[in-house]
Amino acid sequence: MKNPKSNSINRRQFLYGSSLGVALFHILPGRALGAERTSANEKLGVAGIGVGSQGGGDIDAVAQEGQNIVALCDVDAQYAAKKFAQYPKARTFKDYRVMLDKMGKDIDAVVIGTPDHTHAVIALEAMRRGKHVYCEKPLAHSVREIRTLMAAARQHKVVTQLGNQGHSSDTIRRLCEWVWAGAVGPVHTVHAGCDAFKEVYCQLRNLDKLDKSYEVPKSLDYDLWIGPVPFRPYTPFWVHWNWRGWMPFGTGTVGDWFCHVVDPSFWALDLDAPSSVRAEVTDYDPARHGLTYPPATKITFEFPARKERGPVKLIWHDGNNRIPKPENFSADDQVPGTGAVLFGAKGMIVHGSHGAGGCRLVPDKLMEQYSGRNAPAAKIPRVKGHAWDWIEAIRTGRQAGSNFDYGGPLTQAALLGAIAIRFPGQTLKWDDQEALFTNHDAANAFVNPPYRDGWSL
Ligand SMILES: NC(=O)c1ccc[n+]([C@@H]2O[C@H](COP(=O)([O-])OP(=O)(O)OC[C@H]3O[C@@H](n4cnc5c(N)ncnc54)[C@H](O)[C@@H]3O)[C@@H](O)[C@H]2O)c1
Numbered sequence: 001m002k003n004p005k006s007n008s009i010n011r012r013q014f015l016y017g018s019s020l021g022v023a024l025f026h027i028l029p030g031r032a033l034g035a036e037r038t039s040a041n042e043k044l045g046v047a048g049i050g051v052g053s054q055g056g057g058d059i060d061a062v063a064q065e066g067q068n069i070v071a072l073c074d075v076d077a078q079y080a081a082k083k084f085a086q087y088p089k090a091r092t093f094k095d096y097r098v099m100l101d102k103m104g105k106d107i108d109a110v111v112i113g114t115p116d117h118t119h120a121v122i123a124l125e126a127m128r129r130g131k132h133v134y135c136e137k138p139l140a141h142s143v144r145e146i147r148t149l150m151a152a153a154r155q156h157k158v159v160t161q162l163g164n165q166g167h168s169s170d171t172i173r174r175l176c177e178w179v180w181a182g183a184v185g186p187v188h189t190v191h192a193g194c195d196a197f198k199e200v201y202c203q204l205r206n207l208d209k210l211d212k213s214y215e216v217p218k219s220l221d222y223d224l225w226i227g228p229v230p231f232r233p234y235t236p237f238w239v240h241w242n243w244r245g246w247m248p249f250g251t252g253t254v255g256d257w258f259c260h261v262v263d264p265s266f267w268a269l270d271l272d273a274p275s276s277v278r279a280e281v282t283d284y285d286p287a288r289h290g291l292t293y294p295p296a297t298k299i300t301f302e303f304p305a306r307k308e309r310g311p312v313k314l315i316w317h318d319g320n321n322r323i324p325k326p327e328n329f330s331a332d333d334q335v336p337g338t339g340a341v342l343f344g345a346k347g348m349i350v351h352g353s354h355g356a357g358g359c360r361l362v363p364d365k366l367m368e369q370y371s372g373r374n375a376p377a378a379k380i381p382r383v384k385g386h387a388w389d390w391i392e393a394i395r396t397g398r399q400a401g402s403n404f405d406y407g408g409p410l411t412q413a414a415l416l417g418a419i420a421i422r423f424p425g426q427t428l429k430w431d432d433q434e435a436l437f438t439n440h441d442a443a444n445a446f447v448n449p450p451y452r453d454g455w456s457l
Contacts, residue, residue: 047071052079055113061387078219120145136163137259161390162407166355179268181376184344192340193317194257228455252293253318258414273432279420296321
């Protein structure tokens with residue numbers, strides 16, 4: 001999924017392939033990144049779009065880095081009321097297009113915390129106007145959207161950051177350095193997964209309530225909330241938090257968590273596009289239940305050999321289907337409910353979510369060999385935080401760690417998994433160059449799903 005025409009190596013390629021030993025950040029001249037304000041003393045004007053929940057936390061993180069929150073935009077003034085009140089100097093808006101028109105150059109950068117189905121239209125509109133973008137994960141809701149955003153970020157030379165905040169942790173860096181130092185030998189298999197919030201991702205219980213008629217709350221601009229997705233009448237079951245369990249809007253557990261949980265493997269093993277993906281589901285019939293996600297899912301991704309590493313099989317588990325306990329685990333060794341186990345020829349790495357939290361080597365003797373004074377040299381520069389990294393990148397004219405050239409392919413793998421859920425038991429073969437499944441026309445319809453009239457990318 002890499003852009004062969006891009007003359008700028010991305011940070012992941014650089015760090016992985018660096019022959020310098022100690023890798024440096026990918027530095028570009030400030031002007032080349034379109035950053036108009038790169039002075040360390042000048043504050044950026046930042047706008048939040050979708051601030052009622054996670055996006056509000058993201059805006060706080062940017063404010064804590066000393067930047068000016070100049071505008072807040074949300075389609076539901078009530079849901080976002082606390083955040084609006086917290087920043088009384090910020091102008092408030094309902095429609096991000098109106099905000100971008102009216103605020104013009106007062107906005108240098110935007111933070112997007114809307115549901116998955118509106119990330120792409122908002123991020124694209126902002127980048128076209130030269131704004132730097134921090135966008136919550138997953139980057140988008142379809143493969144076509146991801147590719148459009150990646151191309152636009154390069155074209156408009158803006159600094160981008162996906163909101164998988166664990167990417168800025170020290171632990172994910174330590175895990176990469178363990179893998180690169182050969183602590184567990186070549187990694188061939190990864191079991192990853194998430195057992196959190198099962199009731200929101202699987203909404204089978206609410207399927208028969210969707211036909212009832214519900215009044216749209218006065219504070220909510222439902223038409224804007226729907227945005228580019230073909231219109232469906234309002235129900236309280238799919239707005240605010242709940243959307244993540246409904247296919248037209250959310251991407252299920254795999255879409256919500258892959259960018260956190262698989263991020264360490266993706267970086268350490270230099271993964272890109274899988275060559276195939278196959279889902280198995282439990283107590284679920286896509287023909288009858290296909291608006292929501294299954295109660296238990298297992299998805300197998302085959303990643304082809306790349307550069308010096310061999311092929312990698314990644315098995316994703318969610319809902320009631322948990323990561324299996326490895327055979328050689330001792331009785332009290334815990335497998336994370338949300339996290340991953342990387343299997344190498346010599347041992348394993350076990351970690352939790354958000355930047356490989358709590359990562360450790362198994363067996364214990366490997367921990368002694370590769371930690372403390374014996375830890376491999378730090379090859380990846382440490383950063384002070386995810387918002388910090390993005391702002392520092394804007395100021396200094398480099399790219400941020402989880403920029404769209406990294407977060408795009410990471411999200412794409414997750415979304416291919418979400419498509420496979422619609423066709424359980426079938427191996428879907430992916431041609432990344434052509435961006436299509438070579439053996440499944442029906443699955444291809446979800447690579448580039450139609451937009452509602454009046455909306456386009
Ligand atoms: N990085 C993390 O750890 C993390 C955690 C939670 C959520 N997220 C991500 O953050 C995003 C939001 O999730 P959430 O749980 O906060 O959802 P939410 O539904 O609770 O909040 C979304 C907010 O966006 C507003 N909104 C919706 N459409 C809008 C539009 N077109 N324009 C402006 N505002 C709009 C809503 O009114 C609401 O205030 C998702 O992409 C999710 O995956 C990330």
